[in-house]
Amino acid sequence: MPRVGVVGSMVWDVIHGRTPGEGDVEEWGGIAYALAAMDASLPDDWEVVPLIKVGQDRARQAAGFARGLRHWAPGARFVEVPALNNAVHLRYDQAERRCERMAGGVPGWTWPELGPMVQDLDGLYVNFISGYEMCLGTAQALRAGFSGLIYADLHSLFFGMRHDGVRVLRPLPDAPSWFGCFDVVQMNEDEMRQISDDPLALSVDVLGAGVKLLNVTLGSRGVVYVAAPGSVGHGSRVTGLGSRVTGHGSQVASPTTRDSRPTTTITTALLPPPTVETLDPTGCGDVFGAACCARLLAGDTFEQALDHANRMGARNAAFRGATALNAHLRGELVPA
Numbered sequence: 001m002p003r004v005g006v007v008g009s010m011v012w013d014v015i016h017g018r019t020p021g022e023g024d025v026e027e028w029g030g031i032a033y034a035l036a037a038m039d040a041s042l043p044d045d046w047e048v049v050p051l052i053k054v055g056q057d058r059a060r061q062a063a064g065f066a067r068g069l070r071h072w073a074p075g076a077r078f079v080e081v082p083a084l085n086n087a088v089h090l091r092y093d094q095a096e097r098r099c100e101r102m103a104g105g106v107p108g109w110t111w112p113e114l115g116p117m118v119q120d121l122d123g124l125y126v127n128f129i130s131g132y133e134m135c136l137g138t139a140q141a142l143r144a145g146f147s148g149l150i151y152a153d154l155h156s157l158f159f160g161m162r163h164d165g166v167r168v169l170r171p172l173p174d175a176p177s178w179f180g181c182f183d184v185v186q187m188n189e190d191e192m193r194q195i196s197d198d199p200l201a202l203s204v205d206v207l208g209a210g211v212k213l214l215n216v217t218l219g220s221r222g223v224v225y226v227a228a229p230g231s232v233g234h235g236s237r238v239t240g241l242g243s244r245v246t247g248h249g250s251q252v253a254s255p256t257t258r259d260s261r262p263t264t265t266i267t268t269a270l271l272p273p274p275t276v277e278t279l280d281p282t283g284c285g286d287v288f289g290a291a292c293c294a295r296l297l298a299g300d301t302f303e304q305a306l307d308h309a310n311r312m313g314a315r316n317a318a319f320r321g322a323t324a325l326n327a328h329l330r331g332e333l334v335p336a
Contacts, residue, residue, distance in 0.1 A: 003047045003073060004297055005118055006290075007134070008034060008127040009106060010054050010062050010078065012087040015282065025320075028065055029088065030129040032322035033283030034153075034290035037312050038125065039069045040329035041294035047073040051117055051124075053106050054078040055085025069326060081106055086130050090282065102167060108132045111141035118142070123149040125293040126182070127286060131156030136174055139181040151293035152182040155285065158191040169194055179209035184296070186215040186289045199224075207266055213302050215292065217285050222272040222310055227302055229265055271303070273310040276317045283322060287329070288313040 011030030031052060038048055048071045054062045059080040066072055086104035114134070118124065124146065126133065134142070143150065157178065159167040171194045172178060179185060185206060196202040199216070203226040206214045214226040292309035296302065312329055319325055324334045 001045050001047050002122040002297070003049050003120065004038065004042070004123045004125060004294070005049045005051045005121045006031065006035060006038060006125050006127075007051045007109070007114075008125075009086050009129040009133060010052060010058065010065075011104075011129055012058055012085060013282070014087065014089045016089065016091040027321040028061075028323060029090075029283060030086070031127055031286070032065060033286035033316070033325065034125065034127050035066075035069060036322050036325035037287040037290035037316070037329060038294050039071045039326040041291040041298075041308065041312065042071050043298045046294075046297070047071055047076075049073045049076050049117075049121060050078055051109070051114065052078050053081045053109075055083045055104060055106050056080055058085035065323065068324065083107065102130065102161065104130075106130070106132075109134045109138055111138045111145070114138065114142065115145055118146050121146070121148060123151070123293070123297045125151050125290055127153040127289060128156045129286075131159055136177055136181075139178065143181040149184070149293075149297060150182045151184040151186070151289065151296070153186040153285065153289040154178065154191065155187070158187070158194050171195060176205065176209050179206050179211050182211060184213045184215065184293070185211050186217065186285070186292075188217045188219070188285060192216050203266065203268065215289070215306070217288060217313075218270075219281065219284075220273070220276070220279060222270060223288070223306060224268065224270050225302065225306055226266055226268045229267065271306050271310055273314045276314045279317050280320060281317065283325075284313045284316050287316040287325075291329075 008031030010028065010032060013027055013029030015025040015027070035048065035050075042048070048069065050066070059078065062078050066078065083105040084103070086102060086106050088102045154172065156167070158169055158172050160170040161167055169190060175195050192199065192202060203214055207226065207228045212228045216224045218224065288309045291312035292305045295305035295308045300308070315329055316325065319328045328334050
């Protein structure tokens with residue numbers, strides 16, 4: 001059976017101020033949202049292999065969460081480490097703006113650890129939940145040592161940490177080198193602005209580093225994608241992501257050669273999500289990215305995958321928490 005590896009961090013969320021009048025809420029967050037979306041979006045014959053470390057204080061609870069996933073590979077498990085699991089306090093100041101304070105000490109992966117675990121995988125979804133899942137050198141070794149699709153949500157690479165654990169946006173160090181490690185890159189608009197105030201110029205730079213598809217999420221406004229030309233997905237091995245659907249985006253000239261002739265074009269468009277009456281933004285970006293990755297691996301065009309991811313993100317906004325989220329995303333009834 002084809003298998004996709006998932007890299008990220010299981011996080012114990014403590015959520016403050018999500019809904020006026022609601023008390024604090026504690027639940028699984030982080031990569032749990034992505035695992036639920038992957039489980040709901042993969043074809044029946046795919047399996048999920050977790051490349052995820054958990055702290056010993058939450059290991060048993062994490063194993064319980066995994067038992068609710070249909071696509072969990074037989075015998076797969078989280079890797080328990082002798083450290084406190086990552087925990088994040090989320091304090092919402094506005095509907096789509098929040099302050100994060102992180103605690104915990106789950107270490108990232110080194111290439112000697114990770115390399116043997118990816119050899120029999122058909123794709124990888126990497127979500128930088130903590131920002132410490134791997135260093136740049138490990139990511140570069142991963143790119144050199146793995147030939148399948150790598151989808152990366154760069155989210156917490158854009159966050160530094162103050163002495164009190166509060167996370168603050170910052171420019172991404174060595175951004176071009178990070179881009180060169182992945183086939184698909186996801187970031188949100190705030191993160192994008194940390195690199196450049198010119199979205200088009202940034203998009204050209206990202207594709208120039210070797211990225212096939214850049215997804216910039218815009219919260220309730222949907223996603224803007226920028227896609228490299230001439231690549232087509234082929235089932236479980238996605239060699240590229242050029243659209244087989246025409247007429248949906250704008251054609252933008254790429255950088256020119258020394259004789260000033262354009263070498264090719266890129267495609268870009270805004271895809272709005274379905275209307276959502278109840279908006280809980282927690283985990284929407286994680287759901288979006290994992291759902292998009294799953295459908296790209298299934299052989300969808302990038303526009304088909306993005307449409308599906310938009311629907312899953314919108315559906316997540318009407319649900320609280322990651323437990324049983326996979327059933328909700330599939331459209332099943334979830335007991336209260």
